[in-house]
Amino acid sequence: MLKNIVLELTGFSLEVNAEIQGGVTAIFGPSGAGKTSLLDLVAGLRRAKSAFIRLDDRVLTDTEQGICVPARHRGIGYVPQDLALFPHMSVRRNLLYGCRRNASENRQFRFDHIVQVLEIQPLMERGIAQLSGGEKQRVALARALLTSPRLLLLDEPLASLDAKLKARVLPYLTRIRDEFRVPMLYVTHDRSEALTIADAIVVLVNGKVAQQGGIQEVFSRPANLDVAGLLRVETIQPGRVAQIQDGLVRVAVGSTTVVAPEQNLSARARDVFVCIRAEDVILVKGDDRPSSPRNHLAGTVRSIGRDGPFMRVEIDCGFLLTASLTKQACEELALSPGDRVIALVKAPNVHLIPR
Amino acid sequence: MIRPEEWQLVWFTSWVSALSTLVILPFGLGIAWLLARYEWRGKSVVETLISLPLVMPPVATGLILLKLFGRRGPIGGFLHDTLNLDVVFTWRGVLIALGVMSFPLLVRSARVAFEEVNPRLEQIARTMGANDVRVFFTVTAPLAMRGILAGMVLAFARALGEFGATIMVAGNIPGQTSTLSLSIFQAVQLGRDADAFRLLGISVCLAFAAVWTSELLMRRRKRLV
Structure with missing residues (x-):
């Protein structure tokens, strides 16, 4: 749990209030949003003007009470961006550095x-300089886990790796998540990483928590335009509420109308942004037959990438x-620019943000 | 060819230089670490004080030490009265003069070495449960070892050749406080050029051995890191 955190950083201050459950929580924000500083604060490597941090039922930092548990007693594993x-030291000595003597009791975190x-x-006796990027990443993760942490902090663990290596290391991260069940704070600015690994997300914009919640929830219902832009929700279009009836909202967008459930419209706004995630769009070629999605949008394919x-x-x-379609689907539909298609979007997948 | 009293001279100069380097080592590393890692009040004053012996005439530094450690000086008086220890004109005087003169060299190179160690490594070591002492000996010091060794060699070399401060504090008592440099000076003064040249040859060998050893040590470190 992070409460009343005010971190004075150069140029701005970061304010965070967040209750974080177990599982993996992505800390999502643009670079320079103070994400690393936030992790440092949680790890006890940095002090804040005001902060209250509790892990389970142990208070780690409370500036009002003058409590600040030193980093070495926090039981928090930290894998910084530069690892x-x-x-x-050899890989083995790196791994053994923080190995707790009581670790053997805790079968989960046994060395082997x-x-x-x-x-x-196979890397055990090598020096750190002889490791590849992905190997270093794994060693750093293992080293942090060997301290039997109660919380794991990961700072952009995949940012320094190229796409190929990313794909190789990501499964290890999910394995750690599922195998060891350590709660994690996972700093990232990559949406697909966040979607793959995180259960919950905290979005930081301009030094404040812009939104937090379950990962699917936040991605399909961004609270405002900043969040939607940051999460790169693909379609964000201005629209105007035309009609509200039977719990459904009709919104005029461009030269057409889309339908969304009324609960997707917050604060009775008239001018809204319509947000639709690319993976929520279904494409059909040919006749527009009746089907369950409420939005049937006829159009032409402009580009395929x-x-x-x-x-x-x-x-x-x-x-x-x-x-967003799989390659196979695209081939089966034989899509090419200029084709007439029908785009189907279920009403609940149309999210409305007040303008 | 080399006379016994000259052997004694070489032996005395080497061990008192080595001892002075070892004595200042813990203090030097401590201060270097504080200077490299923390901001504190009076830091610039301490920095300047430590560097003073580098820029002041060694004889002037020697005079200060003579006044401090003399029997009527504040520190010397205390040592004489409580421990019955005399510093001035004894080998202890030589030790103190050498230590003070070589201290800034050790601190400077150790400080640069500590500054080059990524503080992130120390922080992460702390999150893994290491206390400050363990972090220093397992992370900071090993990574700064080249700079520390270089500083020790510099300090040792400075001590080997020290003249001005030593002659003020310890005089030039043959068999007791005479060092190589003092003896070379004396030999030249007395017109014994042959003696002076022999001693000169010895100092060249000694300096060569010191630098060579350090190069060897560092090459071994380099392979490790």
């Missing part, structure tokens, strides 16, 4: 087990809508 592996899960055995394993299709259907 901070000790260059003068961690080494096996992260596949470090690759986006990792997916294809990103832009459709002009009175406004510009982005859809």
Whole structure:
């Protein structure tokens, strides 16, 4: 639990109030948002003007009471962005550095087990300079886990790796999440990373918590335009509420109308932004037959581009809508620019943000 | 070829220089670490005080030490009265003169070495449960070892050649406080050029050995890091 945190940083101050449950919580924000400073504060490596930090039922920092548990007694594992592996020690000595004597009682964090899960055995006698980027990452993770932490702080663990390596290291992170069940604070500015690994998310914008909640919840219902932009919700279009009836809102967007449930419209606003995630858009070719999604938007394919394993299709259907399809789906539909398609979007997937 | 009293001279100069380096080592590293890692009040004053012996005439530094450690001086008087220890004109005087003169060199290189150690490594070591002492000996010092060794060699070399402060505090008592440099000076003064040249040769060998050893040590460190 993080409460009343005021961190004075150069140029601005970071204010955070967040109750964080177990599992993986992504701390999401643009670079320079003070994410690393926040982790440092939680780890006890930095002091804040005001802060209250509690882990389970132990108060770690309370500036009002003058409590500040030293970093070495916090039981928090920290993998910083530069990993901070000790260059003068072998992998084995790095791993053993923080190994608690009581670790053998805690079967979860046994040395052999961690080494096996992260596949470090063959690296054991090497020096840090002889490791590749992905190997270093795994050693740093193992070293933090070997301290039997009650909370793991990961600072952009994949940011320094290229796409190929990212894909190789990410499964280890999910393995750690599922195998060791350590709560994690995971700092990132990469949405796909956050979506893959995190259960919850705290979005920082301009030094404040702009939104927090379950990861799906936040991604499909960004609280405001800043959050939507930061999370790169693909379609964000201005619209105007035309009608509210039977719990449904009709919103005029461009030259067409979309339907959303009334609870998606906060604060009875008239001018809104319509947000639709690309993966919530279904494309159909041919006749517009009746189907369950409320929004049937006829349009033409404007462009098709690759986006990792997916294809990103832009459709002009009175406004510009982005859809995300698998490559296979794209091939089966034989989509090419200029084709007429129908875009289907279920009403609950249309999110409205007041303008 | 080399006379016994010259051997004694070499032996005395080497061990008193080595001892002075060892004596100042813990203080030097401590202060260097404080200077490198923390901001505190009076830091600049301490920095300046430590560097003074580098820029002041050694004889002037020697005079200050003579006044401080003399039997009627504040520190010397105390040592004489309570421990019955005399400093001035004894080997202890030589030790103190050498230590004070070489201290800034040790502190300077150790400080630069500490500053080059990534503080992140120390912080992360702390999150892994290490206290400050363990962090220093397992992370900071090993990573700064090249700079520390270089500082020790510099300090030792400075001590080997020290003249001005030593002659003020310890005089030049043959067999007791005479060092190589003092003896070379004396030999030249007395017109015994052959003696002076022999002593000169010895100092060259000694300096060579010191620098060579340190190079070897550092090469071994480099392979490790």
